[in-house]
């Protein structure tokens with residue numbers, strides 16, 4: 154049985170995500186704004202959730218149709234074979250609805266109508282007046298764009314950024330999927346180049362780089378909604394995990410170095426690296442000037458402070474200036490990639506970037522400056 158799956162992602166990461174999906178051997182891939190749709194086998198639900206580093210969630214597409222009235226929405230939603238996916242005891246909250254440039258704009262009404270259609274259909278098929286909704290979780294999403302309705306079910310559960318290696322979250326870390334996307338944009342080749350993050354904080358970039366270098370699938374150690382779905386068996390999941398484990402290469406050579414001025418952040422990074430099960434990453438407490446790497450080539454991928462608090466502007470300008478001078482003196486042959494929301498970054502850093510890309514970090518508009 155084939156299914157259409159939708160992997161969501163951060164704007165700007167779509168082509169990287171499409172590359173990851175193709176690397177799973179899936180060819181029917183369609184790139185859109187903030188998402189990549191693809192046609193796969195049922196077991197690709199397991200593989201996509203386990204392997205994709207840049208995906209936020211994996212949805213199973215249930216239906217796509219036009220609706221300009223609530224009646225049409227109800228009738229079309231009633232035609233969907235929900236019972237193939239949702240068992241008589243399962244939970245199917247219509248948890249999310251969006252509407253853009255469409256006749257049906259009341260999201261709460263659309264949610265209620267789709268829910269009614271699903272419940273009516275399941276009650277009829279299962280011959281039950283009441284559905285207990287105590288079993289597996291199948292959250293339904295309704296998206297309407299120019300009167301085109303897309304109904305899908307979230308197979309992931311918590312966002313795929315939740316890899317399970319975070320030990321503390323008190324340092325405002327980068328989202329894991331964002332870190333993986335930045336490493337992808339920087340095209341870091343682990344076997345050839347050293348990677349350095351001199352403002353590593355809790356180490357998200359280092360950990361994501363190490364997972365990639367060692368071919369460790371990011372979702373190997375977490376649970377997903379679809380593990381309890383009747384459509385997939387325990388064996389499907391065990392096999393997908395087994396295959397992912399077979400790909401791990403702990404001996405793969407790579408040099409990943411991180412440092413941060415904050416001792417507590419470094420301790421967090423070390424604990425998370427351990428929890429992620431990766432080795433070969435060096436992390437130490439030091440101001441960026443004191444982290445000198447002898448390799449004559451490599452990539453610096455980093456996320457320095459942005460100076461969002463009042464009164465920090467002068468300090469941040471000085472920090473960026475000193476960082477720019479330091480890189481030009483010691484890392485002339487390296488490529489540098491810097492994520493910051495600070496508007497005058499290039500002026501302070503003392504050099505115009507070759508390229509920059511707009512990226513949102515937890516709702517903050519940032520630029521990913523690229524120097525080479």
Ligand SMILES: C[S@@+](CC[C@H](N)C(=O)[O-])C[C@H]1O[C@@H](n2cnc3c(N)ncnc32)[C@H](O)[C@@H]1O
Nearest residue numbers: 326327352353354355357414415440441456458
């Ligand atoms: C935006 S945070 C990095 C967050 C990190 N990417 C993560 O995922 O946790 C910036 C970091 O720069 C560190 N920092 C500030 N000034 C520094 C300096 N002069 N040298 C080295 N690190 C510094 C801070 O301690 C903080 O951890």
